[in-house]
Amino acid sequence: xxxxxxxxxxxxxxxxxxxxxxxxxxxxxxxxxxxxxxxxxxxxxxxxxxxxxxxxxxxxxxxxxxxxxxxxxxxxxxxxxxxxxxxxxxxxxxxxxxxxxxxxxxxxxxxxxxxxxxxxxxxxxxxxxxxxxxxxxxxxxxxxxxxxxxxxxxxxxxxxxxxxxxxxxxxxxxxxxxxxxxxxxxxxxxxxxxxxxxxxxxxxxxxxxxxxxxxxxxxxxxxxxxxxxxxxxxxxxxxxxxxxxxxxxxxxxxxxxxxxxxxxxxxxxxxxxxxxxxxxxxxxxxxxxxxxxxxxxxxxxxxxxxxxxxxxxxxxxxxxxxxxxxxxxxxxxxxxxxxxxxxxxxxxxxxxxxxxxxxxxxxxxxxxxxxxxxxxxxxxxxxxxxxxxxxxxxxxxxxxxxxxxxxxxxxxxxxxxxxxxxx
Amino acid sequence: xxxxxxxxxxxxxxxxxxxxxxxxxxxxxxxxxxxxxxxxxxxxxxxxxxxxxxxxxxxxxxxxxxxxxxxxxxxxxxxxxxxxxxxxxxxxxxxxxxxxxxxxxxxxxxxxxxxxxxxxxxxxxxxxxxxxxxxxxxxxxxxxxxxxxxxxxxxxxxxxxxxxxxxxxxxxxxxxxxxxxxxxxxxxxxxxxxxxxxxxxxxxxxxxxxxxxxxxxxxxxxxxxxxxxxxxxxxxxxxxxxxxxxxxxxxxxxxxxxxxxxxxxxxxxxxxxxxxxxxxxxxxxxxxxxxxxxxxxxxxxxxxxxxxxxxxxxxx
Numbered sequence: 176x177x178x179x180x181x182x183x184x185x186x187x188x189x190x191x192x193x194x195x196x197x198x199x200x201x202x203x204x205x206x207x208x209x210x211x212x213x214x215x216x217x218x219x220x221x222x223x224x225x226x227x228x229x230x231x232x233x234x235x236x237x238x239x240x241x242x243x244x245x246x247x248x249x250x251x252x253x254x255x256x257x258x259x260x261x262x263x264x265x266x267x268x269x270x271x272x273x274x275x276x277x278x279x280x281x282x283x284x285x286x287x288x289x290x291x292x293x294x295x296x297x298x299x300x301x302x303x304x305x306x307x308x309x310x311x312x313x314x315x316x317x318x319x320x321x322x323x324x325x326x327x328x329x330x331x332x333x334x335x336x337x338x339x340x341x342x343x344x345x346x347x348x349x350x351x352x353x354x355x356x357x358x359x360x361x362x363x364x365x366x367x368x369x370x371x372x373x374x375x376x377x378x379x380x381x382x383x384x385x386x387x388x389x390x391x392x393x394x395x396x397x398x399x400x401x402x403x404x405x406x407x408x409x410x411x412x413x414x415x416x417x418x419x420x421x422x423x424x425x426x427x428x429x430x431x432x433x434x435x436x437x438x439x440x441x442x443x444x445x446x447x448x449x450x451x452x453x454x455x456x457x458x459x460x461x462x463x464x465x466x467x468x469x470x471x472x473x474x475x476x477x478x479x480x481x482x483x484x485x486x487x488x489x490x491x492x493x494x495x496x497x498x499x500x501x502x503x504x505x506x507x508x509x510x511x512x513x514x515x516x517x518x519x520x521x522x523x524x525x526x527x528x529x530x531x532x533x534x535x536x537x538x539x540x541x542x543x544x545x546x547x548x549x550x551x552x553x554x555x556x557x558x559x560x561x562x563x564x565x566x567x568x569x570x571x572x573x574x575x576x577x578x579x580x581x582x583x584x585x586x587x588x589x590x591x592x593x594x595x596x597x598x
Numbered sequence: 599x600x601x602x603x604x605x606x607x608x609x610x611x612x613x614x615x616x617x618x619x620x621x622x623x624x625x626x627x628x629x630x631x632x633x634x635x636x637x638x639x640x641x642x643x644x645x646x647x648x649x650x651x652x653x654x655x656x657x658x659x660x661x662x663x664x665x666x667x668x669x670x671x672x673x674x675x676x677x678x679x680x681x682x683x684x685x686x687x688x689x690x691x692x693x694x695x696x697x698x699x700x701x702x703x704x705x706x707x708x709x710x711x712x713x714x715x716x717x718x719x720x721x722x723x724x725x726x727x728x729x730x731x732x733x734x735x736x737x738x739x740x741x742x743x744x745x746x747x748x749x750x751x752x753x754x755x756x757x758x759x760x761x762x763x764x765x766x767x768x769x770x771x772x773x774x775x776x777x778x779x780x781x782x783x784x785x786x787x788x789x790x791x792x793x794x795x796x797x798x799x800x801x802x803x804x805x806x807x808x809x810x811x812x813x814x815x816x817x818x819x820x821x822x823x824x825x826x827x828x829x830x831x832x833x834x835x836x837x838x839x840x841x842x843x844x845x846x847x848x849x850x851x852x853x854x855x856x857x858x859x860x861x862x863x864x865x866x867x868x869x870x871x872x873x874x875x876x877x878x879x880x881x882x883x884x885x886x887x888x889x890x891x892x893x894x895x896x897x898x899x900x901x902x903x904x905x906x907x908x909x910x911x912x913x914x
Contacts, residue, residue, distance in 0.1 A: 237690075239690050239693060239694070291902050292902075297689065298689070298693070299905055302634075302825065302829055302901055303897075303901045303902070306826070306894045306895075306897040306901065307894075307898060309822050309894045310891060310894040313890050313894070314891060317887055317888075429818070433697070437698075440694060470709055473702070473706065473708075476698065476701045476702040476705050477702065479702075480680075480695065480699060480701075483684060483694050483695045483698050484680065484683055484684055484695065487684075531709065534709055534710065538709060538710055538711070538712060539712070
């Protein structure tokens, strides 16, 4: 689309950008003293690595996996067993090197499972990944000496000596460890997507026949990507093990596989940064929403389905849609039509939230509840009818403004392209 | 021993025919639209919950036809306003959409009916033993399940092979454009098939709810098994779905019934395990424990070696 390829400024290069972000992130604990904040960031960074690894398959290689938690969870298991072995035998291995073990485990698993699942993409691949995922998840409880049964396997990271003056008993040193691995993984995965192999995986996604025609083996390319993805998923699993000091059978099961798909898709699978956005948004939703409402998972589900239906390119896709317009300084023109459509849509969403919360109140038997400072009674018809009225009104206005918003966008986009052509 | 085999056979038949009620709709939907509907088992769950709600008010026999109808409407709406909209973004988007709907239905069910089991029971008029063999009673309700499943199977076969509608559906599966050229409303046919498939899943939920339990996880429990069934049977093949349903049904019931531990085998071979580790776990494994794993193992093996399944005409 973009006819002009500009050379990036020095601060736009991936390496410097990573360094800058890294320095900023390292300073975070000096400003953010709350334990909860650090815990949320840890969880977010782990998920960033996992979701990016997942997107190496889905977004870049066109392989839809329903069982990627296998590499995450088993990576975590191998890592935690290794940690326990190190602590028991007193090997002089510093904690920050441990994630490599989980990564290698993920890679080996990826090689084993990829050897038979990478021959085709599409539905066959999806079904094989589902089958393998279920197979591994249900065998976890059988191999209880490896998986620790229902309790899982625990470890104590303080069994490791200190490293560079960090003792890993404190939260912040673990935060630094996770941040370091997150940045390194993100940088490496970005670089991977720019290698000939990464580029060829995009080609395999788009047109495997043609790839075969020019002399590459789509299967080999998928296989190598699968291994790389398994490696980084294993790294993420290891970071999970180090952070929480426990790995349970839950990390391997279908729910975790579903969550990573959700994150990748909400963020947008078409762009490298998409999964990062998705993981960040999902983690924030999970931790923030769960403070306010018990039905947060329902809201996440609604957001997911709405994304699939109306914004298949995800959040990052929406942002990237506006990039040419932003370069043409046309975003200001869009503010008014956008507000005209989004404000009533938000109102309708408020109505939906109210309706769902009222239903929830009724079903848990606390009919009299308060929401946003309002005291409501779910037994009377008043709240139900008012929520419905708000939804209908908001949706009707939003729909009537939809075309105007779309036209305004198209208009600005055309302007931006014309400006680009003339320059 | 013969008592065990007979009761397992009967239970396997009941379970297998139940699986067929789910997988027939799913495989038809797949062969028409190329969509593997992840939400299919969720519609089964909806059927059970609707029936629970309706039967509490106006009795089981009304629920028996109303709940599947409602589920059919939900399915048709899902196709009309969801899938058809997502269709333009490709197969992966469709697959992910149905995955999202499955997630959503589970959350909605939890929102309305709570997270634990609900008290959905068979009608009292069917709470008697139908017959007994070797001292084991076979409940009348299971006989009723068997009857409903067989009737559905025959009905489906008749409609698809003997009726005009069935012929149009069969034609629309392979040559949708040509059928549209002949003046048939193909999108409407798609919607109807989706609706009927969903209604069948709903009916399966209505009759299975009292036996297998009605809880928010029931879709997950059966969902992947149904996928296994249609892949093994061959996607798009009703005959394959039927045979694979019975196969998986029998496999699972027999695995649960057989009380065999691998330790017996190891001992017979004169091997003794180590004190701990993976070998020890393997040593202690019983066939009943391996039962839930077998369908997935079959699925993976089938996809690797024969992706078109037993009776499929094309690869997955």
